[in-house]
Amino acid sequence: MQTKYLIVIEKTPNNLSAFSPDLPGCVATGATQSEVEERIRDAIRMHLDGMREDGLPIPEPSSIAEYIEA
Secondary structure (H helix, E strand, C coil), X not given: CCCCCCCEEEXXXXXXXXXXXXXXXXXXXXXXXXXXXXXXXXXXXXXXXXXXXXXXXXXXXXXXXXXXXX
């Protein structure tokens, strides 16, 4: 079973950027939504592999997202 981490995708003046609140420092950018999603997926895998190699505990996903009307 694969673990699912929340990602946040933000528009910037030149592209899109993505990060996971549960994995500080894990970020990616891309020109399109599909590109940034693919890149953050790869970044998460690499981030987790690095944590395993360093003997660090892998954080469980804990972030929750919700839209609120303002």
